[in-house]
Amino acid sequence: MKLRPTFRHVFVAAALAATLFGAGCAGQQKALEQGAGIGVASPGSAQDFQVNVGDRVFFTVDSSVLTPQARTTLDRQAQWLNQYGQYAFTVEGHADERGTREYNLALGARRANAARDYLISRGVAANRMRTISYGKERPVAVCNDVSCWNQNRRSVTVLNAAGS
């Protein structure tokens, strides 16, 4: 589906808002609550990565192109990951529910791959990361309109156990 530029900007703005404020996004809110529970997330912790760096980037409809906002987030991720080299991690790719099952699995893989390639281009070692697609199987927001779909079209960088 091709979007007119005006709509694309709306999506980008919504995605950015979700990134910055975690508005209405279960995963983000959880991360914030966890961070609050231990006071300030200690530098180099998984909470630090989720809360202060941002563990996810968002995509427009049927696209795996990294938006400027996504690149900014991934730049921060790369810097952090390069600083804390003890982490291996998984890049998860996700799609919203507005696609067919098989296609969305491949689209999620394509999104994870786009994020992975970008992190590699910023100096993160390829052997620290793997990718996986969840297609439309693991939404974070479960309403059936654009506000949720915007949050579900994402790639999430998930830190594995430290020190591996």
Added chain:
Amino acid sequence: MLIVCRSIFIGIGRWLKRRGGSILLALAITVTAVVGQAEAQLRVDITRGNVQPVPIAIPSFIGGAGGPDELSQNVSQVITADLRRSGLFAPIDPAAFVEPLVPPDGTPNFANWRPLNAQALVAGRVAQTADGRIVAEFRLWDVFSGQQLTGQQFFANPQNWRRVAHIIADVIYERLTGEKGYFDTRIVFVDESGDKAQRVKRLAIMDQDGANLRYLTNGGELVLTPRFSPLRQEVTYASLGGDQWQVYLLNIETGQRELVGNFPNMAFSPRFSPDGQQVVMSLQQGGNANIYKLDLRTRQLTRLTQSPSIDTAPSFSPDGRRIVFESDRGGSQQLYVMSASGGPAERITFGNGRYGTPVWSPRGDVVAFTKQDGGRFSIGVIAPDGSGERILTEGFHNEGPTWAPNGRVLMFFRDVPGPSGGPQLWSVDLTGYNEQRVPTPNFASDPAWSPTLN
């Protein structure tokens, strides 16, 4: 009257052959056909949409003691439900019957049935044999000509009584429509439970009418897109068991599971070839998915597509010569047809919107698909040359068609929106009429219709 007696194995004839006489599902049903000589006159035309259902009278079958009993009533009720759900028949309310029981032995008194406008009458009996089996016999009558259209007798183990009823319904459907019936079939699907963001997905199998539901996996891992083997009691599906999506074969009788291949990246969207000896699927490489064919005997893997795009959802033509699949190589998700050995592919969809999940009809004449356009998801069919696109049903979200073995009915899933919503199974005729909900205990998606069992 000509009496024809034949003894055959009804059940999984083709599967049994392959399994070397396995007794796993050995439902040995002996059939005795009692065929009238006269030419039939009653005929149901099912090629038109919105056909007027044919009024049919199905009095309760007679039990062994001469009156109706639980088993005989159950058999006639299952037959009645099958025929009603097909949309082609209108079973008459038994409350209107002048004669509640009709023995299958003699000629009925048609004067009791013509005033009800019954076009066809089914008379039957179910009894126990001395060796503990059940024997079911029935005759199908054309009420207006007074002629017998068919009559058969089945022997089976008592636990298979529902299959006996489905087989009788299949015989009636075929005799009156000229098309093979599809009632003695099963559905494998994905049972969905739990929170929408953390759905538990289990493979499940049930009869086509929702009875005899059984779970094939325990929900510990995500499972998607099960597909039946045309030959064996086996399904192939994609599962996220370990670190990556992989394609499995699962024997639905023994529960034995086998990985089709250990691929370094995601393997998904599998489907059997018509001869059951190959599985086509997508393998992910970086941002691209390509279609591969795996020979199950030699384990030889053949790459069929070579494009920097998403190529997935492959489905063979029934003659095994061609494959229809979806690809976004042209910029958006569309349907393509290629040779089963790969090579150039021809795009067949050019309408507005995106097309996915193509499934070639068992009759070969059309391909069913999911179409996304204007924020709606519809199920439709199109000829393999790209002509004659037709939408059968549309709405917020319809997806994943599968064909009844006779190619006249499609099943699919429909997602009901809302925080507590979820997918449910539905069926629709090839004509676009007769939408029916298929009962499942939980949410359900990704249905796959079995081949004919008998």
